[in-house]
Amino acid sequence: MIYDLRTYVCRPGTIKKHMKLYEEHGWAAQCRNLGYPAVYGAVETGNVNSYVHIWVYDSAADRAEKRAAMAADPDWQAYLKLSAEAGYLVSQTNTILTPAPFFQPAKMGS
Numbered sequence: 001m002i003y004d005l006r007t008y009v010c011r012p013g014t015i016k017k018h019m020k021l022y023e024e025h026g027w028a029a030q031c032r033n034l035g036y037p038a039v040y041g042a043v044e045t046g047n048v049n050s051y052v053h054i055w056v057y058d059s060a061a062d063r064a065e066k067r068a069a070m071a072a073d074p075d076w077q078a079y080l081k082l083s084a085e086a087g088y089l090v091s092q093t094n095t096i097l098t099p100a101p102f103f104q105p106a107k108m109g110s
Contacts, residue, residue, distance in 0.1 A: 003038065003097040004055040004063060009090045012049050015042060018088035019051065026079035033070035038105075049090075060096075 010018050019042065031037075040053040057063040070076050083089065099105075 001099055002057050002060060002063060003099070004057065005052065005095040005097055006055070007050055007052045007093045007095075009047060009050045009092075010088045011090055014086075014088040015049055015051065018083070018086065021082060021086055021088070022079070025082055026076065029073050029075035029079060030070060033073055033076065034066050 034055050038054045038056050040051075042048075042051045055063075057066065
């Protein structure tokens with residue numbers, strides 16, 4: 001299992017606009033191709049112009065396969081075009097994590 005931690009930074013004052021654009025045009029396509037994320041949220045402390053999401057994959061090959069399918073999805077391509085036109089994003093950082101041997105994901109409500 002691997003975790004794909006993705007951190008995005010928006011221009012000051014645009015994060016809510018960007019999140020709305022993603023909700024309306026990107027969320028469904030991304031979840032359809034990648035599954036539901038473990039985490040998707042805006043940063044409350046630190047750089048409040050940023051947000052993070054964490055996607056869970058069985059392996060690097062699973063990640064590559066799902067991301068290739070998403071890249072080919074016309075709905076996702078349309079979202080990327082809208083996002084680029086809006087110009088809200090400043091930077092993106094991706095970090096691949098592997099769980100520690102003793103780690104077991106928490107169940108919802110635990």
